Structure formats: structure tokens, C-alpha cells
Amino acid sequence: MYQYDTYDQSAVDARVEEFRDQVARRLSGALSEDQFKPLRLMNGLYLQLHAYMLRVAVPYGTLSGQQMHMLAHIARKYDRGYGHFTTRQNIQYNWIKLDEAPDILAELATVEMHAIQTSGNCIRNISSDQYAGAAADEVADPRPWAELLRQWSSFHPEFSYLPRKFKICVIASAEDRAAMRLHDIGIELVKRDGVLGGRIFAGGGMGRTPMIAPEIKDFVAADDLLSYLEAALRVYNRHGRRDNIYKARIKILIHEIGAKEYKRQVEEEFAHVKTLGIDPPLAEFDRIAAFFAPPAWEQGLSDDLDLSDPDFRLWVDQNVIAHQTPGYAIANISLKPIGGIPGDASADQIDLMADLATRYSFDELRVTHAQNIVLPHVKKADLYTIWQALDEAGLATANLDLISDIIACPGLDYCSLANARSIPLAQKIGQRFADPERQRDLGELKLKISGCINACGHHHAGHIGILGVDRKGTENYQLLFGGSGAEDVSLAKIIGPGFSEDGVVDAIEKATDVYKALRTDGERFVDTYRRVGMDPFKEAIYG
Amino acid sequence: MGDPLTFRTDGAHEEPAVTLDSFLDQSNATAVRLEPGEDARALLPYLDRLALVEVAFPAFRDGRGYSAARILRESGYTGELRAQGDVLVDQLAYMRRCGFDSFAPEKPLDPAVVKTSLERYEHPYQATIDGRAPIWKLRHG
Ligand code: SF4
16 A cells, blocks of 8 residues: 655645634634635535534545544544445545544554645546456556645645535546446556557436546556546646536537547647656656555465354355455445444444454555445455454445445435435435345446435446435425446436435346336346336336 | 735836737737636747736636746746636645735735745645746655
8 A cells, every 4th residue: 555755645644724714814714715715615614404524535435444544533433423434435434523623633644645636627536446456457556646636636735725625536447347447547558569448438428417437538648647647637728618617517518528638738738738748757657656555365275164154155156256366355334224324333333344454455445436345355265253253243234236335325314415314214225125136136236326316326327326316395206227337337317207215226126026027037137227228118008 | 895915026017908819919919818718828939028918817717827828838938827806725835836926815815824835835736837947856856
């Protein structure tokens, strides 16, 4: 994992002091709320329905046991004993007091963490593949690139007052586990003539106008990357729309002028920017990459696993993924127990996961955009012990990528922008499909719920998506089918009139019945839907 | 509005700035004002003759002026580059990094806060035209 040197540490420490000073000026009245708002947002602090919410960055979703313990500590000391892992691979605390926020940032800084740019119209926390450095199918570890981008984007003087927020994702596998093409800029690392570089996509996003990012450059070498991104951002900063907040994301600019024209402008700007010498030397890239060198794998480990315990077997089948190294595995910890709040974990659970990582996973954890946690490097021989510990803590739900592994935004229970609640609906759906056999029979089925059109719950990318709307003062839910945030990326479509909370659960059940009746061998829900179209589903649901 | 806060040794330029349109029409002006939507590159043929470019920030949230400033500096402009309007102390350091060397804020800034804000971050991550060595350079000499 990356470790701060004195430069990184002093930048983060300076930020804590700056924010302490800004909060003091706000509390004294020297700063108006209007002036303070963008400053607190750039430190991840939102004003929500009931309290301040603090979003802490987990850069590219990677953290150490010690950092995870700190997250538990903050949950206990400053919140109500739990935290919420988000679709941005971050963690949010929902019950924060403004005057304590600087102290929280100071505590985070002691373990090389921060909340910098987790909100605001700036470059946000870089997202990446949660299996980076462990996945069997990656061409390289994407995290050194993500860390390079973290540093470049932190306190960027030109791009801190963009038209709108800006999200960048880096992956390095053909399989997309991070919804790369639904980012403002998506980078897929590829090899060309033995050289690693980035294939660049731009203008994706969800929100009220979902778009899949088109490719704008087939290959950018490592030592051109920052110049290229600087050019891409500059074109956006200058020409992105600022007249209408709903049209201010880069996807609208690219949609309006066309990917080709955007690309032309970026190339022109790049030709200029490249002459300025703003790209760090490859030695800097190598310095960063050295922190992500593979851990000292034990050689000659067995791949055998005793699966005689049926519950353990179920968990292994569902939540454990092949690792690039023999004898090791990737273990997913589901934060979606039936009836639970998707993405929530108690301080005790967070501590336990931290301990397991330190003991069994080379001190590493990952946060996934599906709001789960990963132990990326565990010995197969340790899986049973790990599973027992998780099971005892209510963390061994065997439902990865099944219908109850629901992504849900905080919705009307917390969020000031929400139209409808997401959490109770997720709980009801989980309960309806609680039977493990039934879920497994339905296979991979990605269900995603957003409490409003802003789409934090990624409903556009759900095999089944649910969007909460306000219909004449009552909560109403629209149902969408056929989305995907993976390499088969697609946008879900609304199937028809909306439903009440119970109505939407019934409708989903009917849809799964249609799927079961029509599926051919090996077809997932989304495959069947794509093959047969919406009609049979609509008929069953509305007919 | 008092005198601009300037970081230039030659002080603030006194001639009032004209609009970009009038500047492009009547070619003897030496001071021009750029609105957020105007293209800084339109000034590139005239950089030698310009003594002041005033970049308007009608609202601090509109960050186009940061790009305008960098483009002018990156193209060799050495005259006064002034940020005018809704210029707040918490944006000053970034503006300096983008090449602004004078400020005409609508509301006066507290000089003590200005000083701490500008000195807060010892080293920047990015290379810009302001001449400060980025952290990667310090790491690798
Ligand atoms: S989707 Fe809407 S309700 Fe849900 S967290 Fe985002 S803004 Fe809030």
C-alpha cells in the first residue's frame, strides 16, 4: 500500500489546519454559509436532513487494518457507533457535529487519511477495481496510476471550481468491476507493444441524464497521462455549461458538441500542455508503484479446501473469488445481511474486519462500489477460520451479486435531496427473497435503488433498478430493467408506471418468475431480458 | 474599492481596463477585462503590448478565470494579471498558483488571513507556471 512521505503528510496536516480555521471563521460569522459551503464540501462535509454528514475518502477503495480501526474509532467517538460504506468506495458518517469535524480530520490525518475533495465541484476521490493487485485477469495493478492521480488532483489550483463534480476511475481488466464507463473519465489500462498505457473514456455518468462514456483516446502513455488529463479537464472547465446545474457535468458538454469535437479540442490543448513539463518523470511513477509491489506470497500452498460444512461451502461458492496467486483467494464480506441497511457496519464489525485483514490479508482491505468489503489476499487454508469469525459477527451473508446484495443510497432517511426512502425498500426486498436457495437459483441479479433522480444508488446500472420519486406528496417507485455497470455496460429503461413500496416488491417478484420461465441455460436475468425484451415482463407485471 | 492587493514590484497598473470587444477594435489600449465566457486566447497576439489583464469573477464558484490565467501565463504573458470581483481569501492561493499577481476583491480581505492562507501549503503537488517546485520534483531532484 502507498505510504505518505513528509510531503504528503504535511499537505494533509495543512488541510486540517486550514479547515479548522475555516470552521472557526464560519462559527464567528466571518464566513457566510454561502461562502463556507464550498469549503466544507471540499472537505466532505454536507448538511443533511438531521445533522452534518462527513464523507471520508478511501482512495481507490484501498485501506489498511490500522486505517479501518480508525474508521471504527470515529464511528464510536463522533457518530452513533456505525458508518456507511458508499458506492464511491468511501465511508460516510451521518451524525457529525460541525465543531468536531476538524478534530475528526486531525485524527484521520494520523493514519494518512482525509476527506479532501470527497464533495464539491472538483476532482473527487479516484475509484478503482476492488480486486486490484489480486485479480487473476488484470494486466497490471491500477492503483499506482490511481495514486498518481490522487496527488495530481489534490488541491488542483485550476480545477477546484469546475462546472460540476468530476469522477475518475482507473481499472486494468477487461472485466469492469468499477462501473468505469459511468465516470466522467474512465481509464482502462492496456498494454501496447509491451508498454502500459491508458485507454481513455470520457463523459459517462448517471444522475438525471445517464450516459455511457465514449472512448476518446485509444492509448496514452504513463508519462503523458497527467498532461492529457489536464487538457481534458481544461476543455471542460472552460466550456462546460455553467448556466444550469443539471447540465453542467462533462457528459452534457460531450453530448452537445460530440465526442469527436471534444477529442479534437483535447488533442489541441494537449499539444500545448505537453510543452509545459507538468508530467512527473517515470521515476515518480516507479516510486509510487514500488509501494504496490505484491506481498511476499507463501510458495507451494495447497489449493484444497475442506467444504464439508455446508454453510461455509455456500459462502465460498458465492463470496470467494479466484486470486492471481496459487493457494490464495479473494474473500468478499457482504454488508447486506437480510433486513439490514446496505453498506452499514457497526464500529465493532469494522474493528473485526480490520483485525482479520491484519491477521490474514497482508493488512489490506478494499471497499467496493457495491458497498461491500474485500479481504483481497487470504490463504485458502485460512478461509474457514475467517468465515467463522465473520459469521459470529453477522458478516457472513453469502449473497455476493445476488438479488439481496442490493446497492441503496441513504434516501429519505438521511438525504436532504431525496424523494423517497431507499433503505426500508431494500430491507423488504431482501426479506422477500431471503431464502438462500431461491436467491442462488435466480443467480447474478444486480438490484440498485436510488432515492431520487441523482442516482447515487446507481439505479441506471441495475439489472433491476429502482428510482424513488415523489408523486403528489407520496413516495412512489419506478422500476427499470436492463442496466449494467460492468463490461457489458448499458442503461436501464423504465418499464412503465410506478408502484408503492409493496407494489414494487411484488413487481420484482413477478419479473423474477418471468425470468425463471423464459431463461435458457446459463442465462442471467439481464441476459434473458435483453434477449426477450420488455414485453413479457410488462405483461406479467401490469397485465 | 481600495487599491488592488498586488504582488508585483511595479505596483498596480492604473489605466482602466476596456472590454475584450473594444480592445480588439481599438488597438491602442494596454489594459483589458476578460469576462468568464470570453476566450483568453483571443489576447495571445497582443501579449507584448498588454500591461494589465483583469479577469472578472462575478461569482467565486465560476472557475473559468483560473484557466484563463494559466493560458495567458503559459503563453508568455508577464504583465499584471488581476482577479476582480467575488474574490475570497480561500481562493487566493489557487489564484496565485494560476498566475494572478493582483487582486481587486469586491469585499476587502483581512490581511492577516490573506497571509496565513497564502503560506499554508508549503509545497504543491502540481507543476504550474508559478515557478514553485512540485513535490515530485523535490522527490527526484
Ligand atoms: S440518490 Fe438522491 S436520495 Fe439518494 S443519496 Fe443521492 S441525492 Fe440522496
